[in-house]
Amino acid sequence: MTKIDKEYIENVMRDIKEALSEIKDVVSLDIKDFITSRRAKFAMRYAIILLIESAADIGVTILRQCFDEEAKSYREVFKKLAERGVLTPATANGMASLASLRNMIIHRYWEIDDERIYQEAKGNGINTIRNFIKEVNDYVSKIS
Numbered sequence: 001m002t003k004i005d006k007e008y009i010e011n012v013m014r015d016i017k018e019a020l021s022e023i024k025d026v027v028s029l030d031i032k033d034f035i036t037s038r039r040a041k042f043a044m045r046y047a048i049i050l051l052i053e054s055a056a057d058i059g060v061t062i063l064r065q066c067f068d069e070e071a072k073s074y075r076e077v078f079k080k081l082a083e084r085g086v087l088t089p090a091t092a093n094g095m096a097s098l099a100s101l102r103n104m105i106i107h108r109y110w111e112i113d114d115e116r117i118y119q120e121a122k123g124n125g126i127n128t129i130r131n132f133i134k135e136v137n138d139y140v141s142k143i144s
Contacts, residue, residue, distance in 0.1 A: 002066045002143045009061065009140055012054045013133065019051035020129050027122040034118050041114045044121065045105045052102040055095060055132055062086055062136070066143065074099040086139045087132065094128030 026034065026044045034040050052074060059077035063069040067084055071077040075096040082092035101117055 004065045004140060004143060005061065006140060006144060009058055012058050015054040016051055016129065016133060019047040019054070020126065022047040023121050024126060027118060027126070031115065031118055035114060044117055045112070048098065048102050048117065049105060051129060052099050058136060074102065087135050091128060091131040091135055094124055095132055098125055098128065
């Protein structure tokens, strides 16, 4: 039987849910209000960073503890989780897309397209995050 640190997963999952809640609050704003609010833009950026780094931490933990595998990037974490049946390909692709947003925020802050961040979060981003939470929880429950 595979051993996984469920307490760690649950603790990090709380960070993901907190970030998701913040993203939902921010996308409840009209796009024009979002673009003109420095506070909303910063909240969205931070929530995406927190969410992706937390989700990748969970992914790395699952890959190590369940499959004795490593990943070289956040995008690769989600791809490998799909290959191992932890995530569906659609969820893995959506998380990889959010990881790209995180990378844009972290590495090219002077080129951040806040409208794109808003649209992606409001579009598929929220559902992708919900699916990630459900699929990871389902997998952890199944192996425990």
